[in-house]
Amino acid sequence: MKLEKTHLKLIESTHHGELRGFVSRHSKTGRLLGVRERSHFGKKVCVLSDHLKGKVKPNTLYEVSVKPMRSGAGYVIVAAEPILFSAQLDVIVVPKTIYRIVVRFGMKAIFFDPLCGRTPSSNSLEGVLYVLEQREDLANKEEILRTFVEEAGKLLDQMSRDGVQGRDSKEY
16 A cells, blocks of 8 residues: 655544544645645545554644555545744834734744734734744744744834834833
8 A cells, every 4th residue: 555645634523533634636736635624625534543543633734644544435644743834033113113023934924013913912022922832833943932032122122212102001
């Protein structure tokens, strides 16, 4: 049996509580691609082999190796490695207008915007740090956290030099 690799997020089944994912074969390339359960493409289920149960976390992106089930109804996941993304930090400052730090990794972007951020996880330093610390898919988490704190301090100093106050001025 030939093993195939793909990227897959697993979710907990509502019927039996087991983790499962779904794949569809691309019509032109013939490769297996992870898809959502509600996908309109023809899909097959992927289930964990016994040795991986309890080791794989739901809603985390993995690079998996799958082999076809004997019945042909789907695939069995025989190996799973979490995918880690390297992050990039961008600082955007337009004096008296925009003060923003953007942390980008994978298809995700986390914003620190003390001037116009609408939620505590975007307009406060503690909120953004909490969100970043909770991420398990960052390859260089400690470095990004350290750099983010340094750049956020510089950004907040720049705001005070420009005479601009954030939404919650007591935090700044």
